[in-house]
Amino acid sequence: MYIVIAGAGVVGRNLTRRLTENHDVVVIDLDREMCERVYSQYGAVSICGNATNINVLKEAGIKRCDIAVGVMRNDADNLAFALLAKNYNAKQIMVRMRDPEYKSAYKLAGATSIAGVMDLLVEEFVLDIEQPDIRKVYSLSGGKAEISVLTIPKGSWCDGRSISEIVKAKGFPEHILISGIFDQQEDRLIIPHGNTKVKELSQLFLVGTSENITQAAKVLLK
Numbered sequence: 001m002y003i004v005i006a007g008a009g010v011v012g013r014n015l016t017r018r019l020t021e022n023h024d025v026v027v028i029d030l031d032r033e034m035c036e037r038v039y040s041q042y043g044a045v046s047i048c049g050n051a052t053n054i055n056v057l058k059e060a061g062i063k064r065c066d067i068a069v070g071v072m073r074n075d076a077d078n079l080a081f082a083l084l085a086k087n088y089n090a091k092q093i094m095v096r097m098r099d100p101e102y103k104s105a106y107k108l109a110g111a112t113s114i115a116g117v118m119d120l121l122v123e124e125f126v127l128d129i130e131q132p133d134i135r136k137v138y139s140l141s142g143g144k145a146e147i148s149v150l151t152i153p154k155g156s157w158c159d160g161r162s163i164s165e166i167v168k169a170k171g172f173p174e175h176i177l178i179s180g181i182f183d184q185q186e187d188r189l190i191i192p193h194g195n196t197k198v199k200e201l202s203q204l205f206l207v208g209t210s211e212n213i214t215q216a217a218k219v220l221l222k
Contacts, residue, residue: 004060006051006081007071008034015125016044026060052080062088070095075102079109086110094125148206148213156200158220164194172219176208
């Protein structure tokens with residue numbers, strides 16, 4: 001995917017570090033030193049300029065952008081960036097929100113993901129970018145645990161396998177819990193045990209950290 005990140009602060013740099021391995025990333029920042037740091041450390045294309053300026057966004061390739069991420073210091077700047085990204089038909093628009101008063105404005109501007117908690121920001125955005133099939137339901141204890149729902153696709157290798165078989169699969173993280181299964185065919189919630197079988201199109205409730213949920217999803221959806 002082609003991703004434009006507005007802001008090379010702590011969050012912007014961490015996102016760049018996590019995403020450059022699998023995606024084309026362009027970072028925009030007013031600070032030339034930060035831009036040079038992003039390029040030297042992560043090899044990502046960096047542009048020194050204002051991410052609310054149309055010409056700068058065109059230089060960054062906003063016209064072919066799949067995902068636009070606004071993590072600048074000010075909500076007003078992130079809001080303007082979101083509006084411009086929407087104008088150029090970015091498929092997903094993610095923003096950092098500092099002041100909750102901006103939430104409705106961000107939604108009107110086309111933001112598809114709004115994160116307001118610094119500790120969760122990077123993991124939340126990476127989850128939304130790399131595992132869009134996961135729907136986060138709730139965050140517990142400041143992000144120490146999250147509850148997410150993942151739908152098992154049709155034809156999945158998980159179909160007909162027991163929970164105990166699934167959690168023993170190669171790469172499945174140890175510290176994660178499958179706490180519930182919603183069987184859409186029978187329209188009922190199942191509290192699973194080790195021998196409970198999973199069906200295709202069932203929804204699994206996963207409890208764990210964002211990182212472990214992302215890893216579990218890679219195994220479940222492969």
